Amino acid sequence: MIEQHIQKLIDRAAVAREKAYSPYSHFSVGAALLCEGGAIYEGCNIENASYGLTNCAERTAIFKAVSEGHTKFKAIAVVADTEGPCSPCGACRQVISEFEIPYIIMANLKGDYTVVELDELLPFRFGAHSM
Ligand code: THU
Secondary structure, three states: OOHHHHHHHHHHHHHHHOOOEOOOOOOOEEEEEEEOOOOEEEEEOEOOOOHHHOEOHHHHHHHHHHHOOOOOEEEEEEEEOOOOOOOOOHHHHHHHHHOOOOEEEEEEOOOOEEEEEHHHHOOOOOOHHHO
């Protein structure tokens, strides 16, 4: 069932990646987030001269979707020009966990990809259920 969405999400993430604002790292990342109703939100990384203020592609996509009223998601794809599939950072894993995004598609521009479930991406995750 997630299989039918994989290539589309990777393609949309690759398009989003072209909008990356990454003058410091020169590492461009794109993401595409599939909402339960079928809408797709794209995101790119947005850097800042104060490096710590950088927002990753995955969080850009998630925050765009949430700010438009979406809170239920089916999958997220992340794409970069990496040797193997691009893996989400720890901060993004925690945000992905907050919204219980069940499938995470890691990909690169060469067509390699891996799909993992949330508990594989962030084992022992801390969330509302932990308190
Ligand atoms: N980056 C992302 O956009 N997503 C990740 O999961 C990993 C890192 C960005 C942040 C920064 O702009 C650049 O990649 C280098 O770390």
